[in-house]
Amino acid sequence: MHDLRENHKAEFTVGLRTGIPIGIGYFAVSFSLGIIAKNCGFSVFQGFLTSLTSYASAGQYIGFTLYGAGATLWQLVIMMIITNARYLLMGAALNQKVREGTPLRHRILIGLSITDEIFGVSIARPGYASPFFGAGCWISAMSMWSVGNALGIAVGNILPDRAVSALSVALFGMFLASIIPPIKKDKVIGIAIAASFAASYLYATLPDTRDMSSGNRTIMLTIIISTAFAVIAPRRNEAPKVAETEEESGDGSEGGNREMRAKVDGVAEGGNREMRAKTLEGGCGNAN
């Protein structure tokens, strides 16, 4: 082991580099999100600020549209918690990789670095979760995310309608990239997605519900459908209690993350770490 400070610096640098490809993907999506933000009444600076402080694709989409729809702060808070509930799961999963005795400020930093993609690369990395790696990733990825959003607001509206129309589906493409691949591992997810599409369509068209705001529709349907599936198809694994939970936490994450997690399995490392990797996959009880 090197000097600790050197180590932190190295992890930060690796994080910076890892964040670049993530940021390129973010840029395209946040640009199209900027077009939506603009329509909802956000200026270039306000959009930049939102992206820098919230950095959540689905969350920002909901946040922008709720504002545009004149929703209340309570609706906003409830929707942010529901839309970003996956971060609670990711945090719980990443928690298992935090070295014991890590100072609280470092734990908080690790938590703050979480996005779908940064979580993915963090959980897949061998060894303990590093606040410095997370911070490096965050800086690369989020600078592109925020600038993309600001640019989308600034020049999104001088683009021809045709281009705006095409770009506006980028966000939905990103959602699909998150929810579709996990179906390969768990067919029930596919059924849940199909049910969600159908229910969402019905709610948007039936006379009794079509006037409901899209935010409220999302809250209601998320609670109803997730509860229904939790009852009808509870996550199995009656096996060792602790291991079960950890697998669940991981599986709850989205697309790329699940693949990343699968890779964790293949990362053979020094004793304790290997044990941790396995524990994260739910392959054995919590032996520590």
Next chain:
Amino acid sequence: MQINIYVWIIVMALATGATRVLPMILIRKPIENQFIQSFLYYVPYVTLAVMTFPAIMDATQVPAAGALALVGGIAAAWLGAGLFGTAATCCIIVAVTELFMV
């Protein structure tokens, strides 16, 4: 009455940040309740699916372009196009479709 936009942005950031940080602070042990686990497991898929459809058909100039983008996006994601690839596929499908329909 419209809420001050900066208040909105701050509340949004705090609520979002809380979901990131709370598990790190509060949960030192894994969640054991099977119902909560299962519920949370389905939440991301359901939320994103509900937000995607039928909204994708309202985002485009003609609904059919959005519908095709949905189908193409699902196919691209299934085939492993990834974040950027899937988003790009959807955009291209809409651009091409509207070239003929608008």
